[in-house]
Amino acid sequence: MKKIIISTLGIAALLFTTSCKNDFDTDVKDIPVTKGDADFSKYISLGNSLTSGYRDGALYSSGQNESYPSMIAMQMKLAGGGDFKQPLIPNDIGGFTNLPGFPGKLTLQIVKGSPTPVPSAPAAALDNVVSGAPYQNMGVPGAKSFHLVAPGYGSQAGLQTGTANPYFVRFASSPTTSVLADAMAQKATFFSLWIGNNDVLSYATNGGTNSQTVGGVTTYSVATVQTGNLDPTKYKSNDISDPAVVAGSIKGVLDGLKSVGTTKGVIANIPYVTSVPFFTTVPYNPLTPEALGANLAALNAGLYGPLKQALTAFGAGDRINLLSTTSPNPVLIKDVALKDLSAQLTAALTPSLGLPTATAFGQIFGQARQATKDDFILLTTSSVINSTVPNAPAPVNIYGISYPLENQHVLTKTEAGYVKTAIDAYNASIKSLADSYGLAFVDANSKMLELNGQSGISFDGVKYTAKFVTGGAFSLDGVHLTGRGYAVVANEFIKSINAKYRSTLPQVNPNNYSGVKFP
Known part of the structure; x- marks a missing residue:
């Protein structure tokens, strides 16, 4: 029988003209740039892999340079914004040679006549860049909502027990600090926060396999999380986080920032993870x-x-x-x-x-x-x-x-139901917190559904969709975005900031950033 792999991927033109509505219709590029009611002089971003610029299954330098916060910071500089430093990986491959499970980035290669994403060998051992701190991009790949408030998440020793994250170990100010504590120390004038995706993503990308029996939901209390007492024998990475913990952790981040005077910012909700190519590329009925x-x-x-x-x-x-x-x-x-x-x-x-x-x-x-169409x-x-x-x-x-x-x-349909229920609960809390703290709000979920729709999103005559490889917006891991996709996200943040704080930051042009590289 014929091998059934991603052989149906056409190497079609990645960019093509379209009559779709142009997102630049809401741009302010012809208006003088002003900060409005905001102060962009010290901007920090908190989040997970989506914030860090992670793509193609790895964190690597050119991807980090096209992170959406770095794009936003570039536009903020036009309105008095300051420097924006990122904890750059010292190579353009990524991965860690001394840690299992951290390969280098995926590249598209022709395997048996078909374009196939192939992981690269990791380029270097885990490094430490704390000497260059503080860093304004505090996105930590793999972080769930409660990890931002958990002490010790950047401890080298914690890597052995599963309570720390190597990406935060790289730039954490001390073994006992938290992402939030290091953010608070900067006393920023403006922040962005996009967190919660990983609280359900690993459950979904592992096919709903986890350590729990009811909907995959963990039951950590917020108090347990804030003390850093995450027992690795009970906490499993594939669990769906309790919505109360997600809401409480995000509130903890906002309260911490508020306590040091960082009160203005923007927060985004969570897209339905099943709208990304990782879940939509392979049909349920591929057996012709x-x-x-x-x-x-x-x-x-x-x-x-x-x-x-x-x-x-x-x-x-x-x-x-x-x-x-x-x-x-x-x-x-x-x-x-x-x-x-x-x-x-x-x-x-x-x-x-x-x-x-x-x-x-x-x-x-x-x-x-x-399988059915609902799987x-x-x-x-x-x-x-x-x-x-x-x-x-x-x-x-x-x-x-x-x-x-x-x-x-x-x-499965049942497992996807657990995912949707969790995300709906997360998003209700995120919107409520945005309103109660007076923050700008980004409906990332709606934008991702728009991107996943038939017509996609258009910029200056170029159409972007969520189609794997040829859609232009998603990288080779099927979950994270390309530079062009991150530019689409950056523009959503910019539009929300302008609407809330009466600033006139111009949008970026996604066509100026990189997409999937073909062999």
Whole structure:
């Protein structure tokens, strides 16, 4: 059978003209630049990877130089803004040679005739740049909301226990400080805050796998978080953060900044993570009759037919249908929310399929079903579909076809519901806090939905969409933005700042920044 990977990516023109509404329609480029009611002389930005300029699966110098806060700071300089320093990675590859799990950036390469993102080898060991502090871009890749207020998040020793983050270790003022404490020490006149994405993202990008049993939600109290007492045996990175903890942590950041006189700023809400290419690129039904070829009939006769018959007898016939000979077919997945019919299927089907009686057939198909349009097949799963399952017996050993894709490969409708519920709760709190603290507010969620729409977003005749690789806005990891995508975000912040503080900061031109580099 044909290998089913991201071979459908066309190397189409990345930029093309369009009649869509131009976002520069709201620009103030023909008006003298003024600060309005704001003071931009010392601007700091707090957040996670999106704030740091992370892209292509890594943090590297040229990406940092195209972070959205650095773009905003550049425009603020026109209205009295000061210097804006970033803790730059000392190379343009990223990754850490002395830490597992930190490869260098993804690059687009031709693999077996198809354009494929390939990780680079990490370029250097974890460095320390605290001597150049303070830094105004305080975005920390991987940080969740409560990490900003957690003491010790920049401790070298904490890397061994899972309570610290190497990106903050690089520039933390001391092993016991917090991101918030270092921000407060700068006594900035203006701030931006975009945090909360990671409080649900890792749950989603790992297919809803986590350590909890009810919606993936952790139950840390705000008080526990603020003391830095994050027990790594209880806290798992794939959990969804309790909305009360997210709201309390963000409020803690705002209160801390307010206590040192930093009262003016801008805060953004959280986009639905399932609107990014990591979740929208691989279709739920990539198994075309042409790709399945002569195996289609054999699969229907030897697997899908018997499964359908047995499941119907157990009242679960809607889980499986015969493969179509004329239309694309859905992949086979495991849905842990389904009633487990392992014992029943083992007894009913092992003899009919000619498998050894010792084979735990039911464990393979007890919670199997075909994917639907409401499920999200992960970008990384594209290389798994149609591959051979280690240690699985033939003929039930082909991922997504004769063996269900496992939980970590798919975000099911149920799991996506948990994600949406959490994000809606986060965003309600963020908007309420923006209003109560008198801050400018960016509806990043609406902008991302607009970017993900059919018409996308246009700047000076160039159209940007959320389409993987060719849409121009997203980098090769399918989650983080390109320089052009970050420019779109920067403009949303600028527009909100101008509206709230009566400033006239000009927007940036996304077309002047970098996108995906083709081989």
